[in-house]
Amino acid sequence: SQQGEEDPQALSIQEGENATMNCSYKTSINNLQWYRQNSGRGLVHLILIRSNEREKHSGRLRVTLDTSKKSSSLLITASRAADTASYFCATDGSGGGADGLTFGKGTHLIIQP
Amino acid sequence: AAGVIQSPRHLIKEKRETATLKCYPIPRHDTVYWYQQGPGQDPQFLISFYEKMQSDKGSIPDRFSAQQFSDYHSELNMSSLELGDSALYFCASEAGASYNEQFFGPGTRLTVL
Numbered sequence: 001s002q003q004g005e006e007d008p009q010a011l012s013i014q015e016g017e018n019a020t021m022n023c024s025y026k027t028s029i030n031n032l033q034w035y036r037q038n039s040g041r042g043l044v045h046l047i048l049i050r051s052n053e054r055e056k057h058s059g060r061l062r063v064t065l066d067t068s069k070k071s072s073s074l075l076i077t078a079s080r081a082a083d084t085a086s087y088f089c090a091t092d093g094s095g096g097g098a099d100g101l102t103f104g105k106g107t108h109l110i111i112q113p
Numbered sequence: 114a115a116g117v118i119q120s121p122r123h124l125i126k127e128k129r130e131t132a133t134l135k136c137y138p139i140p141r142h143d144t145v146y147w148y149q150q151g152p153g154q155d156p157q158f159l160i161s162f163y164e165k166m167q168s169d170k171g172s173i174p175d176r177f178s179a180q181q182f183s184d185y186h187s188e189l190n191m192s193s194l195e196l197g198d199s200a201l202y203f204c205a206s207e208a209g210a211s212y213n214e215q216f217f218g219p220g221t222r223l224t225v226l
Contacts, residue, residue, distance in 0.1 A: 030212040043156065043203060043217040050212075088155060092212055098144050098168030100158025101205075101215060 005104045006089055012110040019076045021107040023089035024069075030092050032065055033101065034074050036085045043088070046074075079111045115140055117206050117218030125224045126194050134189040134221045138206030144168070145187040146205040146215060147179060156203060162187055194225045 006023045013019055023032070034046040049056045049065045049072065056063045062075040076083055086106045093099035118137040126132050138145050144163045148156040149172075158171035162181035173179075176194075181187045191198060201222050205215040 033214065035217070040201070040222075042219040043205075045214050045216055048214050090156075093169075098146070098161045098163040098207070099212075100146055100148070100161055100169050100171045101156075102158065103155040105155050 006087070006107045008107060009105065010108045010110070012112060013079060014112050015079055015081055017079055019079050019083070019109055019111075021074045021087050021089075021109070023072045023074070023104055025072075025089075025091045025102075025104075026070060027091075027093070029067075032063075032072050033090045033092075034061075034063060034072075035088045035090060035103075037088065037106075038085045046087075076109075079109075081111050081113050083109060084111045085109060117204055117216055119202075119204050119218040119221050121221060122219065123222050123224075125226065127226055128194060128196060130194050130225075132191045132194060132223060134191070134202055134204075134223070136187045136189070136204030136206075136218060138185050138187070138204075139208075139216055142206035142208045142216075143185055144207040144209065145181055145185070146207070147173075147187070147189050148203040148205065148217075150201040150203065150220075151197075152200070154200075159189070191223075196225050199223060199225045 031050045033048045035043040060077045065072045088106045090101035090103045120135045146161040147159040150156040159173040161169045165181045179189045201220040203220045205217045207215045
């Protein structure tokens with residue numbers, strides 16, 4: 001499987017519920033970033049978590065990182081219709097700077113009003 | 114706040130033609146990344162530059178070349194275009210090539226006919 005795979009591939013929930021997306025990766029990382037993308041649009045940076053961090057919060061977002069399991073999760077609390085989008089995790093290499101990110105396949109989240 | 118600027122936003126070319134995509138990073142960002150996202154695919158890293166020097170190389174075809182100029186803007190040159198080159202091309206910028214957040218531009222949608 002590829003570096004940075006998300007599951008589930010698709011998730012449909014009711015507005016107000018919490019949404020959890022998971023990401024797994026294979027190699028060592030310096031950091032892991034989560035992005036949101038509305039259909040055919042740009043990638044919006046949500047949050048970056050470094051390899052020495054275990055949890056990070058930003059507004060309604062909570063990200064966890066477990067480097068021993070090479071996995072991360074993104075929790076969106078109190079979901080809104082506007083949260084409908086694809087969510088990608090992306091990992092950097094553990095080489096030198098300016099490493100390109102490796103993206104997962106993404107989770108398509110649908111919030112039902 | 115200023116964001117990454119990409120031009121053009123849309124481009125239509127014929128097979129075997131050439132195309133040049135431009136990217137203007139966030140002010141004071143010295144690192145630029147190029148990504149390609151095919152329909153329904155995750156973004157794939159192409160190439161990166163730090164302080165006007167090529168830094169990392171991903172799955173960039175030999176038909177493509179890129180450079181970063183003294184004002185830190187970057188151009189992606191694509192020759193002998195193929196139908197399979199139709200995709201969204203994103204540029205991202207980062208401050209310092211230090212495993213910081215990569216901020217993405219809105220993308221250029223290239224259609225090859």
